[in-house]
Amino acid sequence: MTAPKPQAVDEATDPDVDLHLPDQRRLSWRAQAPIVAVVALGGAIGASARYGASLLWPAATGAFPWTTLWINAVGCAVIGVFMVVITDVWAAHRLVRPFFGTGVLGGFTTFSTYAVDIQKLVDSGHARTGLLYLAATLLAALAAVWLAVTVTRRVLAWRQG
Known part of the structure; x- marks a missing residue:
């Protein structure tokens, strides 16, 4: 049995590249530059928004880091809505996902x-708080993305139907 031949990447629609596939390693810098640029721009925007939130709501030393927990939960919820919209509803431009999903939300x-x-x-010396924060952030992030995807799909189905 032979392994299936890797398919070439469609540079116009797929920003994800598997460098283990020879056809995908040959992508030119010219094809990759716009993706790198929009991820960098989006990342700067998202990281700036996160930094601004940390200045508005700083956490005291040893206190539960509520701001970071909420940033991560909100970001996960937004990525859930965004991915449903761009995969199920809207044929987005090829740079939208790298800009907003990877850049803005990745930076945020x-x-x-x-x-x-x-x-x-x-x-x-606040190990219990650290463990609580570890679990709470993980659960909040997973619940946020699941809830956002579920609600978005239900709203879309209701509107279509």
Whole structure:
């Protein structure tokens, strides 16, 4: 039995590239540059929004990091709505998903800060709070994306039907 031959990437619609496939490694910089640019621009916007939220609602040392938890939950909910809309409803331009999904929402949500917050809580003697935060953020993020996808699909079905 032979392995199936990898299919070439459609550069116009698929921003995800598997570099293990020779056909996909040959994508030119000219084809990739717009994707890199919109991800960078979106990331700057999302990270700036997250930073602004952390300035508006800072967490005290040793306190539960509510701002980061809410940022991650809201970002996950928005990605749930966004993915349903661009996959089920709207034939979006090829740069919309990398700009908004990967860039803006990737920059806005912050699982690296989540990990640092846990470490800071544990190091400052607040291990229970750190463990609670670890579990609460994970559950909130998963629940937010599931709920957003479910509600969005139901609303769309109701509107169509």
